Amino acid sequence: MSPKCERCDGPLVPVEYGMPVDDTPYRRHERREIYYTGGCMGPPAPWWCWSCERFADPEPRPSPSMTVEGYQLSLLNDIRGVSPSLPELPAPYDDPPEALAEEAAAWKTPDLLKIKDMAVILGEPVNGGPSRHRFALPLWPDFWLEHTSMGTGLWVEPESTEMLVGGYVVDKRFVRRSGEPMRSADDMRPWSVLRTEAEAFFGWEPTRTPNAYYHIVPFELDGRPMEACFVHDLLVHVSEASEA
Structure with missing residues (x-):
């Protein structure tokens, strides 16, 4: 069930790649009306309200049922998409139960892409700078998984200068945490x-x-x-x- 808009109580539509998933109402408008009045294509906010013609970011967003194992399996699935020949994986990743596979798929949804949401599940990150956040994952003890984040660029009100800083994840990479770099x-x-x-x-x-x-x-x-x-x-x- 989609969340409701905090301003008009109307239903919110998921956003993918800066545009609402359902573009039927979009076709009833002049293109520039949406672009300049509503802000499409816009910041990486997860929802759009057609009634208000604005991006939305309702709280709370993280699911308390998510686990570290689900996130790690999501990463492995990402890696498998590029390189099917992976090293032998420990249980339960070698043959994940259905519930864990479903949880890993849920990490792909737009409502789980904020640093503060990930911290609820993975623990508080180690900050490597104002926009870089490092998480320790059990499968890779010698490395941090460093996430680069950015704000939403989403205005609270059209006439306001206050901005909602979202901390959305826009990139991630592994960085060394312990152990020696290559010697041979x-x-x-x-x-x-x-x-x-x-x-x-x-x-x-x-x-x-x-x-x-x-x-x-x-x-x-x-x-x-x-x-x-x-x-x-x-x-x-x-x-x-x-x-x-």
């Missing part, structure tokens, strides 16, 4: 090396897209052509490169 090529094992560490060790040219979701990097090891797959900057798979 034998360290190129899944879950053990960061992309930046491999770049420094092998002398790879730094990527031109450091904020990309994943990187597949060709390299040579003992004269053999290889490929390394990094997701959120963490090595998840190494294989011999296929011949063209």
